Amino acid sequence: MVLFTTALSALVALAAASPLNQRSTFAVGQTLKTTSGAVTGHAAKNRTEVSEYLGIPFAKPPVGDLRWKAPVKDCAAKFQSPDLAVGLSDANVPGIVLLTELMQLGHQTSEDCLTLNVWTKPQTGEKTKAVLVWIYGGGFATGNSANPIYNGEFIADNEDVVVVSLNYRLGVFGFPGVPGVDGIEQNPGLLDQRAAIEWVRDNIAAFGGDSKRITIFGESAGGASVDFYSYAWTKDPIVSSMIAESGSVSSFADPSPKDNVGFWDVAAKALKCPTAKENAKSSVECVRSKNTEEVLEAAKTENPLQAVLGHFGPTIDNKVVFGDYPERSKAGNFIQKPYMNGNNDWEAGLFILVGEGAKIKISAKVWDVFNAAVFTCPIQRAANARANNKVLNYRYRYFGDYPNTFLQANNKGAWHTAEIPQIFGTTASVSGTKDTPSEAKLSTLMQKAWTSFAKDPASLQKPPFNFPQYNAADGNAPTLVALGGSTNETHRMVAPFQWDVYCDAITSLTNTIPGGIQAAINNVASGGELGVPGLKTDELPDMKPAPFWTYSGDA
Numbered sequence: 001m002v003l004f005t006t007a008l009s010a011l012v013a014l015a016a017a018s019p020l021n022q023r024s025t026f027a028v029g030q031t032l033k034t035t036s037g038a039v040t041g042h043a044a045k046n047r048t049e050v051s052e053y054l055g056i057p058f059a060k061p062p063v064g065d066l067r068w069k070a071p072v073k074d075c076a077a078k079f080q081s082p083d084l085a086v087g088l089s090d091a092n093v094p095g096i097v098l099l100t101e102l103m104q105l106g107h108q109t110s111e112d113c114l115t116l117n118v119w120t121k122p123q124t125g126e127k128t129k130a131v132l133v134w135i136y137g138g139g140f141a142t143g144n145s146a147n148p149i150y151n152g153e154f155i156a157d158n159e160d161v162v163v164v165s166l167n168y169r170l171g172v173f174g175f176p177g178v179p180g181v182d183g184i185e186q187n188p189g190l191l192d193q194r195a196a197i198e199w200v201r202d203n204i205a206a207f208g209g210d211s212k213r214i215t216i217f218g219e220s221a222g223g224a225s226v227d228f229y230s231y232a233w234t235k236d237p238i239v240s241s242m243i244a245e246s247g248s249v250s251s252f253a254d255p256s257p258k259d260n261v262g263f264w265d266v267a268a269k270a271l272k273c274p275t276a277k278e279n280a281k282s283s284v285e286c287v288r289s290k291n292t293e294e295v296l297e298a299a300k301t302e303n304p305l306q307a308v309l310g311h312f313g314p315t316i317d318n319k320v321v322f323g324d325y326p327e328r329s330k331a332g333n334f335i336q337k338p339y340m341n342g343n344n345d346w347e348a349g350l351f352i353l354v355g356e357g358a359k360i361k362i363s364a365k366v367w368d369v370f371n372a373a374v375f376t377c378p379i380q381r382a383a384n385a386r387a388n389n390k391v392l393n394y395r396y397r398y399f400g401d402y403p404n405t406f407l408q409a410n411n412k413g414a415w416h417t418a419e420i421p422q423i424f425g426t427t428a429s430v431s432g433t434k435d436t437p438s439e440a441k442l443s444t445l446m447q448k449a450w451t452s453f454a455k456d457p458a459s460l461q462k463p464p465f466n467f468p469q470y471n472a473a474d475g476n477a478p479t480l481v482a483l484g485g486s487t488n489e490t491h492r493m494v495a496p497f498q499w500d501v502y503c504d505a506i507t508s509l510t511n512t513i514p515g516g517i518q519a520a521i522n523n524v525a526s527g528g529e530l531g532v533p534g535l536k537t538d539e540l541p542d543m544k545p546a547p548f549w550t551y552s553g554d555a
Contacts, residue, residue: 026123026208029053034203035073044119044153046429052153053118053207054146058199059192061112062169067288068176068184071114071195111173111292116166116196117145119152122208125160130213130454131204133239134165135193137220137247137417140313141171154425158444159451162209164200168192168225172267172299177260177315178276181284186260186317193225194233194320201238215241215454219420223247223341224314227382230335231328232320241338241457243450246347246375246416248382249325260315263299270298329385338457339386342396342481343375346413353407353415369506375416377503380496387472392457395470397499399485400442404433414484422446422484438487445490446483468493475500 029041029051041053059071066072120129134150136143145165152163168174174189185191201211216239218226224247229239231249264283265275271294273286287295301311316323328334348371355362379395386393398419404427405418421427422443428435435443445464452459460467471479475497482494 026051028123032206034206035199036203041118044151044157047121047153047157049123050119050121050153050157051207053120055115055117057115058166058196059114062114062173062188062192063111065288067111067173068178068188068284070185070188070191073195073199111169113144113167113169114192114195115145116164116199117152118204118207119156119163120207120209121156121160126210127208128205128210128213129160129162129208130451131162131164131200131209131211131215132451132454133197133200133214133216134163135168135216135218135222135225136165137218137222137224138170140175140189140221141311143170143221149421149426149430150424151426151429152424155423155447155451158425159447161451161454162204162207164196164204166193166196168196171312172264172295175260175312175314176264176284177312178264178280178284179261179315179317180276180280184284186315187320190225190228190232190314190320193229197229197238212240213454214239215243217243217245217450218247219245219417220247220251221313224249224251227341228314228321230337230339231322231325231333234333234335237335237337239335239337241453242335242340243453244339244341244379244382245419246343246379248341248378250378250381251374260312263311267295267298271295329381330388332385332389332391334385336389336391338392338453339382340394340396340453340457340460341379341382342398342483343379344398344414344416344418345485347371347375347416349407349413349415350417372499372502373506376499377506380500380503383470384472387470393470394453394460394467394481395479395496396481396483397494397496398483400439400483401485402427402436402439404428404431404435404439419446419483423450438490439484442484442490465491466493 028043028049031038031040032053034056036057039053039056041051044050044052059073060066062069062071122129132152132155134145134152136145136147136150145167150165152165155161156163169189169192174192175187176184177186178184179186197214197216200209200214204211204214216226216229218224223244226242226244227248230242261276265277268275268283268287271287271290273290274282276283290298299312314321322328348367351370352362352367383393383395398414400414400418400422401412405415405421407415421430422439423446425443425447427439427443449460449465449467452465459465461469467481468477468479471477476495478493478495480494480496481491483491486492
């Protein structure tokens, strides 16, 4: 009887300590125990019932001897959450304000960056909530999770989920590319992402999250990261579903060690260090001895387009990045969990603006080819791989084009990254300009769609969404979800063939370019043409179909 009473008392005490049973008494920002130590949060600025835990370390700072090594798990005593970073532009064009934040203009760089943020509201709603983990983009060169556009308080409050955003190493620190040195990783940035996701698995229950319902989502390089993850961690996926926005393993380039070693060697020479070609180990040791600012200065590019597209990036290491993605895709050698992906209608709009600012003149037709080659067609290939292997998959195309996202007066479409603030519900708060009624409806729909996918992927096939599963076998079937672009409805189903019809031609064109698509992009970024032998710009097909929706100016 004594043993039974003791055991019962222990069970009662355990139940009382469980965060799932504290939900009615949860105090906003209360201190929670994690593998990083005790963390204390605070009330979110706009939604004060949401607890905000910012800057939690998930690994030791990758500095000194840890530079370019795999992340090492951290263990802190206690951590106090700072405030969310805010750095709004003085620009008076709302879309430019958004773009300034999205491109992280004026933000400082630190190697001590392996932290994550959590937004949660465990005192209401589901006892254990679905979790969305955000991976930012930026060409693997720029970005951080403190960006106010990625503020998770609105989704957490509106949709009863836990939102997490993570940091990872970027540029030369995250993707050095240098091969053949023991203990040195070629893609530590991607390993950082995995370490953060492992931290979420191990700790999210304390925040009211469900470790069995973790969805990773990201855009651009973040979307590509989601796709890289899906091929790298098939034996231990952790995640239950994935969303890749405007990014896939083939979005920016076919990863090549040769390309990144070249960028490394340029930086090494600038630092008066041996090159990797001369002696890889000595090169790493020498560059490691330099401080952060010296390495950044040596590794930077003067070309703004190349800076946006990223020149240090993922490299084939046959650990987390591979060179045989077509074969892996055909065989279904990826995480076979529900997958949603898509891209924006006029991704090139952002890059055109950057190019014009740098006085780089590139023809409209080349930009059309770029739009298809870098975004539409890689997204199609990723969606086809899932559909052909009978994985639940939704595919979208975003057409949202609203006054508070316009980059210029004669804005012509949904530019690269324009969908992100709609998903986070931060367009108005960051741009300083109210959403139009149709824009607000679309933002609500997208928040619900993304979070419903995280809760139960099959639920998107029901009202109010009615999303069809993507059909790779029939391009005429209306299985592409068109989001935005209309004042009358938030979405409709359309046939993808009108955009995908160019993908075979694009693949054929880029396969004839010496150095592949990466060489073509680098050439375009330098103000050149695509470099297709024997092909002139005026011979390129018209890649952009006429828009079937147009903005009608609702107030």
